[in-house]
Amino acid sequence: MPKLPFSSEEQSLRNMDRLPQNVLNVQTFDVTDRVMARIRQSSQESSGPTAARRLRPRIAAPALVAIAVLGTAVSGYAASQYLELRNNKGDVVLNTAVTSPSTDDVKQRVRAEEAYREEAKSRLQPGEYAAYYVKDGDASSRQIDFVYKENEVSSFDRLQEEAKRTGAPLFHAPVHLPDGYRFDLGYVYPVFAIPAANSAEYQALTDELIRKAEAAPEGDKLVTHKLNPNPSDLEFKLTFARYAKGTDYVTITASKYDPKSSSFTVMQNGQDKAEQLTVNGVEAYYIQAGEGSQPLEAGKNRLGWLDEQRGLNFTLSDNQDSPLSKEDLIRIAEDLIAPQR
Amino acid sequence: MDETIEYRVKQVQAGHTEEYAQIVQMFQRPIYVYCWRLLGNQAEAEDAVQDILVHAYQKIGMYTPRVSFSSWLYKMAYRHCLNLIRRQNVQRKFKQCLFPFATTADSAEQVMTRQLFSEPLSRALDQLTVEERNLLVLRIFEEKSFQEIGDIVNKSPDAVKKQYARTKAKLKKTMLHMEEELQCQNYPSALKNKV
Numbered sequence: 341m342p343k344l345p346f347s348s349e350e351q352s353l354r355n356m357d358r359l360p361q362n363v364l365n366v367q368t369f370d371v372t373d374r375v376m377a378r379i380r381q382s383s384q385e386s387s388g389p390t391a392a393r394r395l396r397p398r399i400a401a402p403a404l405v406a407i408a409v410l411g412t413a414v415s416g417y418a419a420s421q422y423l424e425l426r427n428n429k430g431d432v433v434l435n436t437a438v439t440s441p442s443t444d445d446v447k448q449r450v451r452a453e454e455a456y457r458e459e460a461k462s463r464l465q466p467g468e469y470a471a472y473y474v475k476d477g478d479a480s481s482r483q484i485d486f487v488y489k490e491n492e493v494s495s496f497d498r499l500q501e502e503a504k505r506t507g508a509p510l511f512h513a514p515v516h517l518p519d520g521y522r523f524d525l526g527y528v529y530p531v532f533a534i535p536a537a538n539s540a541e542y543q544a545l546t547d548e549l550i551r552k553a554e555a556a557p558e559g560d561k562l563v564t565h566k567l568n569p570n571p572s573d574l575e576f577k578l579t580f581a582r583y584a585k586g587t588d589y590v591t592i593t594a595s596k597y598d599p600k601s602s603s604f605t606v607m608q609n610g611q612d613k614a615e616q617l618t619v620n621g622v623e624a625y626y627i628q629a630g631e632g633s634q635p636l637e638a639g640k641n642r643l644g645w646l647d648e649q650r651g652l653n654f655t656l657s658d659n660q661d662s663p664l665s666k667e668d669l670i671r672i673a674e675d676l677i678a679p680q681r
Numbered sequence: 682m683d684e685t686i687e688y689r690v691k692q693v694q695a696g697h698t699e700e701y702a703q704i705v706q707m708f709q710r711p712i713y714v715y716c717w718r719l720l721g722n723q724a725e726a727e728d729a730v731q732d733i734l735v736h737a738y739q740k741i742g743m744y745t746p747r748v749s750f751s752s753w754l755y756k757m758a759y760r761h762c763l764n765l766i767r768r769q770n771v772q773r774k775f776k777q778c779l780f781p782f783a784t785t786a787d788s789a790e791q792v793m794t795r796q797l798f799s800e801p802l803s804r805a806l807d808q809l810t811v812e813e814r815n816l817l818v819l820r821i822f823e824e825k826s827f828q829e830i831g832d833i834v835n836k837s838p839d840a841v842k843k844q845y846a847r848t849k850a851k852l853k854k855t856m857l858h859m860e861e862e863l864q865c866q867n868y869p870s871a872l873k874n875k876v
Contacts (some may be wrong), residue, residue, distance in 0.1 A: 343824070344824050353802060356800075357822055358797050366710055369713050375735055376699075380698070
């Protein structure tokens with residue numbers, strides 16, 4: 341059944357298509373391995389998007405932050421059509437989009453990468469940052485990565501002090517927390533400039549880490565190299581707070597963004613329910629994880645909004661089997677959003 | 682579907698190289714068929730798909746979703762095929778200048794199996810420019826909207842629509858002309874049969 345309404349003349353041309361006789365030929369056509377081999381080869385030569393990525397400062401999101409922000413990606417568009425939040429000019433500044441779950445292979449690789457990152461972080465003191473390399477037998481992945489160990493604090497006052505000292509986002513302590521939830525931990529997190537992939541500095545760092553890895557005893561796959569960043573290279577763009585009751589928790593993440601040039605896409609599963617809300621006069625989104633849907637590295641409930649005046653993106657989230665409801669998150673949001681006139 | 686693609690593209694842009702395998706799997710066959718139709722040669726299309734997908738990976742950092750990722754990729758495929766065809770035409774002309782009496786050794790059957798259209802469409806399409814052929818392929822066989830075609834060829838949907846109407850008329854005329862020629866060629870034998 342054609343997608344377009346074709347005229348009889350067009351249809352007679354379509355009848356001269358020999359694709360149906362070649363269906364098997366097309367169905368068995370698969371160049372994935374060959375294309376990926378060429379890409380890995382070219383990545384080795386520091387080209388492609390990996391190189392571009394290295395040129396930009398980035399947030400190496402720690403695991404706890406990932407709960408709240410992994411589903412949130414900064415992009416220059418708002419194409420997809422689940423929910424749309426607009427600014428006062430009518431431009432879409434945040435939208436939600438559905439994503440399909442990753443394949444098992446990808447999940448496994450992400451888990452392995454996360455484990456190595458955590459191990460690299462465990463070798464650091466709070467406030468330190470390092471480059472690391474994993475010798476995993478894949479000669480094509482001669483890539484180093486970077487990790488920062490955040491300075492965790494155990495009181496909200498300390499978190500605010502840290503935020504003031506570093507210029508990280510500030511917010512009020514929520515007063516309407518669910519029963520029994522107490523401040524558990526918090527930290528500020530920097531975006532740090534890392535050397536460009538094609539720079540001599542980056543190459544020297546890679547060579548040194550690979551040399552170290554080759555000299556390391558058998559079975560010792562991870563090698564790290566501590567770096568001393570110039571304080572001006574660290575821009576603290578994110579503040580994270582977690583409130584917990586036993587194993588349940590709710591998190592608040594506030595991250596800086598540029599309202600002039602950024603828009604956001606929040607990913608959700610197909611079964612999740614997304615809803616648009618107004619909290620103290622501010623448009624917000626609420627996403628509830630669908631029953632039986634594969635979790636998207638996010639909690640059961642998510643609520644977020646943009647503070648355009650201050651250039652802050654707020655996300656509230658909880659754990660996947662959280663007893664909290666939409667109303668619990670709304671009450672916290674109301675404490676954080678100053679009533680709009 | 683589109684959200685899934687855009688999500689995967691963002692993953693690749695963020696440095697998750699292996700996610701690109703999913704994009705390759707989604708697009709390799711449509712792009713293969715498209716190149717096959719444009720180039721009129723299966724083997725060349727097989728090579729072209731690989732080059733296009735590798736090139737698209739290298740440029741993926743520059744992709745912004747002002748147009749769909751699919752249109753962006755088709756645009757890249759179109760330019761690649763256009764360059765290939767132009768290069769082949771130059772080589773053919775060059776060979777004809779050097780070896781005016783040389784003939785190609787391909788049998789009609791070989792040519793037929795390489796093509797993805799049956800006669801007389803295949804021969805009629807050969808009479809069109811690559812741009813015209815592309816327009817018909819995208820609209821009639823790839824079932825793209827005028828907006829999508831506009832995104833691929835860098836023209837407004839209205840301009841595409843007008844050009845499509847002109848191209849369709851040209852194709853019809855070419856096919857009629859070919860049919861008449863065929864009737865003329867067959868006329869003596871038809872007459873003989875009648876007698």
